[in-house]
Every structure is written in structure tokens, then in C-alpha cells.
Amino acid sequence: MTALPPVPTGSNTVNPFIVADGAADLIDFLIEVLGAEEVPEARTLDTDGLILHAELRVGDSLLSIADRKPAWPFTPALTRVYVDDVEAVLARAERLGARIVTRPTDFFGDTLARFQDPAANLWWVYRHHPDAAPEWSDDASERQAEGDSDWSAFSTPELEYVHSTLTEAMGSLRDPRI
Numbered sequence: 301m302t303a304l305p306p307v308p309t310g311s312n313t314v315n316p317f318i319v320a321d322g323a324a325d326l327i328d329f330l331i332e333v334l335g336a337e338e339v340p341e342a343r344t345l346d347t348d349g350l351i352l353h354a355e356l357r358v359g360d361s362l363l364s365i366a367d368r369k370p371a372w373p374f375t376p377a378l379t380r381v382y383v384d385d386v387e388a389v390l391a392r393a394e395r396l397g398a399r400i401v402t403r404p405t406d407f408f409g410d411t412l413a414r415f416q417d418p419a420a421n422l423w424w425v426y427r428h429h430p431d432a433a434p435e436w437s438d439d440a441s442e443r444q445a446e447g448d449s450d451w452s453a454f455s456t457p458e459l460e461y462v463h464s465t466l467t468e469a470m471g472s473l474r475d476p477r478i
Contacts, residue, residue, distance in 0.1 A: 310339075310362060317364040318377040320419035321476055323351040327365055329417055333392045334358050334381060374475035380424040386413045389425050393417065402465040405458050412462060414469065420476050422469060 304313055320326050330336040335358075342355035342364075350367035357363075358381060368374070383389050386404045393415045394400055401422065402414035409432035413425045 310357070312361055315362045315364060316377065316379055317366070318379070318421060319366050319368045319372065319375055320377070320421060321368050322419055323354060323365050323367040326417065326419045326421075327351075327354055327356060329393075329396055329398075329419075330356055330358070330363070330365075332396055333389060333398070333417075334383070336363070374420070374477070376419075376473055377421040378424070379421065380426065382426045382428055384427065386411050386425050386427045389413075390415060393423075401469040402462060405462055407458065407462060414465065416469060420473060422473075 307313060318326070327336075327338060331338065336356040339355040339357060339362075342353060343351065344353045346352040346367075348369075350369065352366055354365045355362055356365065361381075363379075390398075390400055390404070390413055397418040398415040400413070400415050402412065404411050404413045404427075406412075407426075410429055411427040415423050415425065417423060
């Protein structure tokens with residue numbers, strides 16, 4: 301493996317960029333829900349008054365946010381974040397207008413939940429349990445090794461729920477301006 305490329309101080313190799321309607325509201329939402337910290341010197345307004353660029357620190361990650369321009373298409377972000385308390389994050393998100401998509405569910409030894417924020421982005425919220433063994437069975441691993449990669453080969457009620465709530469949420473995504 302090659303060495304990681306150089307990145308600016310405070311950045312990671314991969315840094316998500318969300319374009320949304322009401323970027324300022326989304327920034328406030330993420331500060332409240334995820335405990336994000338805005339990098340004040342990064343906020344830049346475009347000549348039309350919309351946010352061209354803003355940055356939030358979420359744990360050890362950097363998240364950039366901008367306002368969607370009137371002619372730009374709706375492009376919801378699908379973002380995964382690790383937290384200490386999934387239930388508390390969901391409660392704050394719901395209180396601030398988010399729709400809970402997936403209630404906390406055991407997911408390969410971790411806890412997974414999802415919510416859709418008021419700007420219609422989907423957030424995967426995880427609580428990692430480092431001491432828990434992933435729920436992979438030897439039987440499922442053997443089936444995958446034999447080329448049977450269909451996830452239903454190792455399906456559980458929890459996985460069915462996680463899958464169905466994602467399918468429903470993705471199918472219901474709509475441009476919030478329409």
C-alpha cells in the first residue's frame with residue numbers, strides 16, 4: 301500500500317461536501333444534532349448571498365456545506381457518521397425536524413440508525429462496539445466465497461429491516477423545492 305497523500309491540516313483523505321437548500325439552517329441543525337463545530341473563517345458567501353463554502357468539524361472529520369443554486373439539481377447527500385449515543389442523536393434530530401428512517405438496530409455487531417434531515421439528506425448514524433463480534437456466520441462467509449454474494453444468503457430480521465427502510469427512504473427522496 302502506498303503512503304497517504306498529503307492533506308491540509310485538519311482534513312482527512314476523504315471529506316464529504318453537501319450542497320443543500322438552506323445551508324445555514326443545515327449548519328445549525330448539524331451543530332445541534334451532531335455537536336459539529338463550524339470553522340468560522342471558512343464560511344464564504346457568493347455574490348448572490350448564498351453560502352459558497354462552509355466547513356464543519358464533526359469528530360475528526362471535515363464536512364463542507366454550500367447552498368444549492370437555483371439552477372442546480374437536487375443532490376441529496378448520503379453520509380455515515382459514528383457517534384457515542386445513537387438514541388440521543390436521533391432524539392435531537394427528530395426534535396429539530398428530521399424524519400427517523402431506521403430505528404436503532406443491531407448491525408454486524410454495531411448499532412445503526414438513519415434519519416433524513418430537513419434538507420432531505422440521509423444520515424447513517426452508527427455506534428461502534430469494538431468488543432462485539434460481527435454477526436457474520438461461517439456459513440454465510442462460505443456462501444460468499446463460493447460466489448453467492450446475494451445478501452439474502454445471510455439475512456436476518458434486522459438486516460431485512462435495515463434494507464427495507466433504506467429502500468423506502470431512497471424511493472421517497474424528492475426535491476424539496478418542488
